[in-house]
Structures are given as C-alpha cells and as structure tokens.
Amino acid sequence: MNPLMVQEPLTRAELLANDPWWLILIKAVVILLIGPIMTILLIVWERKAVGRMQNRPGPNRVGPGGYLQSLADALKLPFKEQIIPDTADRKVYFLAPVIAVIPALVALSAIPFGPQVSIFGHQTVLQLVDLPVGVLLVLACSSVGVYGIVLAGWSSGSPYPLLGGLRSAAQVISYEIAMGLSIVAVVLYAHSLSTGDIVNAQTHGWYFYLTIPSFVIYLISMVGETNRAPFDLPEAESELVGGFHTEYSSMKFAMFFLAEYVNMVIVSAFCTTLFLGGWMFPFVGLDSPLNKGWLPLIWFGIKLFALLFCFIWLRATLPRFRYDQFMRLGWKVLVPANLVWIIVIVAFRAIRQNGGLSTGQIVIGVVIVAVVAIGVALLVPDKRPPEDDRVPITGGGYPLPPLDLTVPDVPDRTKKRRRKAVGAGEPAQVGSSDGTV
Numbered sequence: 001m002n003p004l005m006v007q008e009p010l011t012r013a014e015l016l017a018n019d020p021w022w023l024i025l026i027k028a029v030v031i032l033l034i035g036p037i038m039t040i041l042l043i044v045w046e047r048k049a050v051g052r053m054q055n056r057p058g059p060n061r062v063g064p065g066g067y068l069q070s071l072a073d074a075l076k077l078p079f080k081e082q083i084i085p086d087t088a089d090r091k092v093y094f095l096a097p098v099i100a101v102i103p104a105l106v107a108l109s110a111i112p113f114g115p116q117v118s119i120f121g122h123q124t125v126l127q128l129v130d131l132p133v134g135v136l137l138v139l140a141c142s143s144v145g146v147y148g149i150v151l152a153g154w155s156s157g158s159p160y161p162l163l164g165g166l167r168s169a170a171q172v173i174s175y176e177i178a179m180g181l182s183i184v185a186v187v188l189y190a191h192s193l194s195t196g197d198i199v200n201a202q203t204h205g206w207y208f209y210l211t212i213p214s215f216v217i218y219l220i221s222m223v224g225e226t227n228r229a230p231f232d233l234p235e236a237e238s239e240l241v242g243g244f245h246t247e248y249s250s251m252k253f254a255m256f257f258l259a260e261y262v263n264m265v266i267v268s269a270f271c272t273t274l275f276l277g278g279w280m281f282p283f284v285g286l287d288s289p290l291n292k293g294w295l296p297l298i299w300f301g302i303k304l305f306a307l308l309f310c311f312i313w314l315r316a317t318l319p320r321f322r323y324d325q326f327m328r329l330g331w332k333v334l335v336p337a338n339l340v341w342i343i344v345i346v347a348f349r350a351i352r353q354n355g356g357l358s359t360g361q362i363v364i365g366v367v368i369v370a371v372v373a374i375g376v377a378l379l380v381p382d383k384r385p386p387e388d389d390r391v392p393i394t395g396g397g398y399p400l401p402p403l404d405l406t407v408p409d410v411p412d413r414t415k416k417r418r419r420k421a422v423g424a425g426e427p428a429q430v431g432s433s434d435g436t437v
Contacts (some may be wrong), residue, residue: 035262040070082356087157097255100148104262107141110134156247164243167236174330175224181338199278208275222267268307
C-alpha cells in the first residue's frame, strides 16, 4: 500500500461535524437529562453526607434508606400553591427562573466526557460541540445565569430578595474575574481555548500540579460562583430570610434549586477538564486500553463526584462568611494572587525557552524570591489607627452608647387628639389615658 494513501485520523471537530442529525439529537437529550438526574442524586447524597458528618439523621423515611426523597420532592413541588406578590413584575417574575436554568444546561454541551467511541456503528466523540472557544462558552453560560437571580430579586418587589439579587451580582462579578484569571495559566500551557485540546494537552502531565495556584484559586472561585456555603450570602437565612428566591414557591422555586445544582455540576466538570486531565486515566497515555472506548467515561465520573463531594464537605464544616470578609477575599487575595501567578508563569516560560536555564534552577530562583518577599512583608510595620477620636468599644467590638443617654418622654397625644376632635365638631370620647371619666 502506498504510504501516501494512508488516511490520517480525524480530529474531534471533524468527527463531530460528521454526526448525523439523529446522533446530535440523542446527545442533546442526554445533555439535558444530566442536570435533572444529577440534581436528584445530589440532593439525597448531600442530605445523607451532611447528616453523617454532623451526627444527625439524614433522609430515612421515603423509600428504602430514604433514597426516594428527591422523587418525593419532585412530586410535591408541582402541587404546592403558587404565591405571587402583588408588587411583583409578573412577566419578569416568571421569566427569571428560566433565565437561571437554561444557560446552566447549555454549558454542558462544550464539556468532553470521553474519547472516540462507536454509537450504533457511527464513530463519534462523547461531546456535543467542540468549539475553538469552548472555554469562553462555559464561562459565558455560568455568568449569564446570574441575570436570572438578579431579575428574580428585583421583580419580586420585596426588599430581602432585592438585597439577595444585588449580593449575587457583586459576588459573581468578583469571583468571575478570579475564575477567568485562573484559566489563563491553563490556556498558556495548552495553547488553545478548545476544551478537547486542553484535555489532549494533559497527556504528559495534569495541570492541577503544574499550575497549583491556579487550581486552588479556581476551587475557591467555583464555590463563590455557585453561591454555595460558606459563600451562600445571596440567600443567607439569618439575614435575608431566603434571599433572591424568598417570594418564589412551587415549580419556580424548584427551577432555582435545579439551576444551583446544575451549576455545581458544570463548574466541577469544567475543573475536571481544565486541571484533572478530563476523561484520561492517570499515569497512562492516550494509547492505553484504559483510555479507549467507554471506560474514560467512568474516570470522568469519579473525578466529577470527588469535586462535588467537596461542595458537600464545605457545607457541613464551614460557617458562612461575613459579606465584607467574602468580598475582601475575592478582590484583595484571589485577584492579586492570580495576576502575580500569571506574571510568574510568563516569565518562567520565557526564561525556559530563551534563557537556557533548567527547570530546577528556575524553581530555586522563584523560591528565593518568594522567601525574600515574605521576609520583607514581615518586617514592614503594621498600620495602626490614630489614637485620637476613637470610639470606646466593649469586649465584643461594638460601640458603646453615650453614658448620659436619656430616653425622651412619650408625648401625650391623646389630649391633643381629643382637642382636635372637639374643634372639628365630633363628639369627644369618654375617658382619658389616665383612667379618669
């Protein structure tokens, strides 16, 4: 056979372009079903896991072992009464849950779940679309969902939902920046914004240990992005009753519930794709039987559920952050650390390619610079507040009221009201405030 006649293997994008319409339809239906099915599973798993961690019973009544609790909730919510506030903007009020759910479901279409497989005799890959800017698509979908939360808070016509919606807007803006910057290091290493190319680029090393700071910052950002504890400030029960969904009930509330858990699945699947090698088995190449066929779908699922368990673990162990602490973490810690890390990576790659230094020499130099920077930071004296004009505080840190504070007397409005009634020609009421007739 002429070697020039050997056909090169098709790329992921070419395989997806050759998919017939019925295969595209099957993939789209499966993508849409992943969210609701994972939500049903995660609700029971979270209740049982948190119950075990906090030494209190989880669901144990509905079905064997309580595993039908989510199905009971799914049957209960449609039949609950729909309460609509009189002050609500009805069109936006009904549209907000839909805006929150649809982007969450669309983002899963760009996630590669596995390699090339055969479905009913047709060669394809376990992915719906492989865009050259797939990373930006996932980021955009995760950002658009916050519009549903903001509109839900505004359209309810109530102060607590409005405050929850504003908090969510500020939260997403803050942590979306940190999340986007954490992906820059991965893009620099993979030289592509395609999710499929990023997975293939991790054949010789996963990015979670090649870019450890980016991985840690992404983990923190994805918890803040999904409004999950300890960053669940838009729906803080102790402050805002229920936050942006306080005025929602029945199926509209269920849609917000669905959007929250689907967003958890999206950011976890995205983290698996960017930092954990996607569907690849560790320490083996793409030619290994472990990375062929349908087996990689199992490896992807294990990594996905490990990250989802981290959400549950955080909810069971950490208290809710104060709002100023939460915003300080995003703007003063994550964003500056990300910018410094990007500069370090760019300098590292430039020196390695053009400077002729080995990796060990570069690492030693970075460690020396970091130690010197930490030493300088420790030597700089802390800023102290001025000694004068300070408000005296108690042991709890709250200002004391003035020591000469006196409560003003309550004016006797009864006599004034009676005099006005007599002047207007109305009969005076019998009796007075002091009990005399």
